Amino acid sequence: MSDASTATATPKLTRKDFISDQDVRWCPGCGDYSILAQVQRVMPELGLPREKFVFVSGIGCSSRFPYYMNTYGFHSIHGRAPAIASGLKIARPELSVWVVTGDGDGLSIGGNHLIHALRRNVGLKILLFNNRIYGLTKGQYSPTSEIGKVTKSTPFGSVDYPFNPIAVAMGVDASFVARTVDVEAKSLQDILRRAYEHPGGAFIEILQNCNIFNDGAWETVTDKATKADTVLLLEHGKPLIFGKNRDKGLRLGAGGSLEVVTLGNGTSETDVLVHDERNRSLAYMLAHLSNPTPIGVFHAMPRPVYEEAMARQVDAARQKQGDGDIDALFKRGETWVVE
């Protein structure tokens, strides 16, 4: 993806190069600030010239993101960013195209485009900021809000069963599926890098706090006092162990589903499952695990990339038939001459 010769010829980029001249207008304390900062930190390290990056977004708080990145950007319409970005990526495969969306934009009004972009494996890096609320429209429940959620539009509590974004992505066979947290700088940076390096489409759910309309939605995951016991860090090739004392692990239970076991008393690390990003079945099970909450790469398994397959068809046609002769095309089929 990155062109080594171009990369070495480009002066070394810094975070500053990716900061646009526009004032950032998210609410003070919003989780989006941290995400923006990590993206701006990682981009210069990727070895790709700045002009090759494009950020495409829909509508919502998260979708203001492109205005703050000093790259090419397109702030589009509600839910449609994956479709717009797909056209861009197919037309210009050499660009690094990032989609910024939210739980309302990406999973409600734009759910269809999200699943189809992931299904096709278009080489888009999709960042879904999940704060489980509609922020820009000032506080209605979203498709990831929990049942019973009391909001402006659900004064008696929501009766909607929520989406699980990771399970949605796994359900459409996305080739790269990860989850991270707005305030976990290192995890966020690692996963951005991994997504960039992954050939093909990448889906990243970023648990993000809306301190105005849904403050503390992810407290169990972010609270420093308890997170060691509530968060399971997924690391490829390493046992699925967590806990303050690293004494809890995941194993396959008798019924074929995941269960948490305490290590010791005859249960050892060898009884615990080892994370394998290529194992789709394991990723499915982890997608539905909520206690602990897995953070990291659930699944990464390259498969044919849409825009590359499309380009191959064009190349094959050109090799077989030569560069199209338009006058011959006009005359296809039966013709006759009038003198």
Place this chain on the structure above:
Amino acid sequence: MTLETQVDGAATAKRKEQRESVVIRFAGDSGDGMQLTGMQFTTESALAGNDIGTLPDYPAEIRAPAGTLAGVSGFQLNFSSLDIYTPGDNPDVLVVMNPAALKVNIADLKAGGLLLADRDGFDEGNLKKAGYTGNPLENGSLDKYQVVTADMTGMTLRTLEDLKLSNKVATRCKNFFALGLCSWLYSRPIEPTIKWIQDKFKKTPELVEANTRVLKAGYHYGETTELFAVQYEVKPARIAPGTYRNITGNSAVALGLVAAAKKAGLTLFLGSYPITPASDILHELSYYKQFGVLTFQAEDEIAGVCSALGASFGGVIGVTTSSGPGIALKQEAINLAVMVELPLVICNVQRGGPSTGLPTKTEQADLLQAIFGRNSDSPLPVIAAATPADCFSAAYEATRIAVKYMTPVILLTDGYLANGSEPWNIPHFEDLAPIPVVFRTDPTGFFPYLRDPKTLARPWVKPGTPGLEHRIGGIEKAEVTGNISYDPLNHERMTLARARKVEAVQQDIPPTLVRGEPTGDLVVVGWGSTFGAIAAAVEELRNHGTRVSHVHLRYLNPLPADLGTVLAGFKKILVPEMNTGQLRMILRATYLVDAVGLNKIQGQPFKVTEIADAIRRVLEG
């Protein structure tokens, strides 16, 4: 014209009679292959040098129950030694394969016209399904026509006896019997069809053999039987010199887009979703990979247009194709294209509506949708094609305007143009108008919304160009810089700038062509596929001394700068439309003229006589 000659069973020597024009309609069950029969007869006629016009008419259901009225499929062809404009009003000849086809079509056949029927198709079951109590071929109810019947199915089966085909497969060859018979009757060459059969069925040699045999059997049957005393001949038409092919509107749109993209030096990207009657454009473009054409069958109509807009942002020419219901879904993204000022071609192959309406029938009722159907003040150029072959030029022009003015352009065709066909005088690519495209690469003094003084277009920048990184979007832009702006006066200036930019397209519109005298008693103003019927009606009346002229609009938005002056030269204005009066409303509002409408909303194109009658009525009234 009519066929005066009586069928004389006693005649032995076959005479050849000349005809200027013949309108023939093939009708049968949708599984009977009538579209194919019609298209092959068209090819034969084109190769015989006739001017042609065609009108397919098929049901929306893929396979309605066999033998029912709902399942009747028809194909009408007008072939002539004169310059013709339409597929003809009423057929001179009607070929029917079953009673349902007879029932649906017989009212259109001219009195004294030739009815050619497959007698085997008129069995008890089929008669009942069509609602006949007796056999109309035998009970004298068709006495005002010349009725000729032949056991087409039976003869087809006998011709194929030794080939060991299943009864079903063999029966399906009967359309070639009808084609062979009609080919003889009108002295058409059958060699092109034999060649076509060989190509089409090359993987199943037994079908090549079967269909060729049946075609020849039908042809020889005409020659040797005593059913017909006369064979007809329609001499080649005197049309402009050149190399011709027969082309449908959908095919012409596809070629126009490919040609325009190549002329502009741009990759063509089509984002589309299947919809009747536009899908054939997607089908055709998906073959043209050697021209670098990228076709993306999106998950829905919205993704079709959005992907095309994303592609245009990337520096290629984005196109989306659809019909009315799909356009309704796309409008929000088209509005985004208006706001971000990127080129985009939106082709609406109009069909009967509202809602699902009449998917396979034609209408031109999306004009107001095209011009006004988006939220807020959202101007864009609208261009309409007039004939099947004209779809090529219209698609080419739409693309040229889109890149020149950095704007979405809506191209209107309709089901009648899309599936109808006519001879196309094939152009040379090098003779087509240039489409210059300049991508901005110089960062000095660059602003995303700095406008060209002549076209008011903003610069087009390919992402990947160093030093020109910028952001665009649907929120109102500050003039020049393109930054987000909520400033009230800026919004007013930007709204007016967008409108002025679309008005500036007037400088690309040639002076209005008035067909006939530049002034007179009445001008017929049309747009889109009504061209043929209007042109034929006006020509006919002018030959009889009526002071009537014809103006046909290609540019619906903006309208030509001289149109008001042109209209002022006539005492009366008649606007025939296949809608309730959409162009008429615009003309009245724009020019304060008392335009009168002739409105037909039947899913069928105008007949020449309908327009001619209306002209007479308006002139008398």
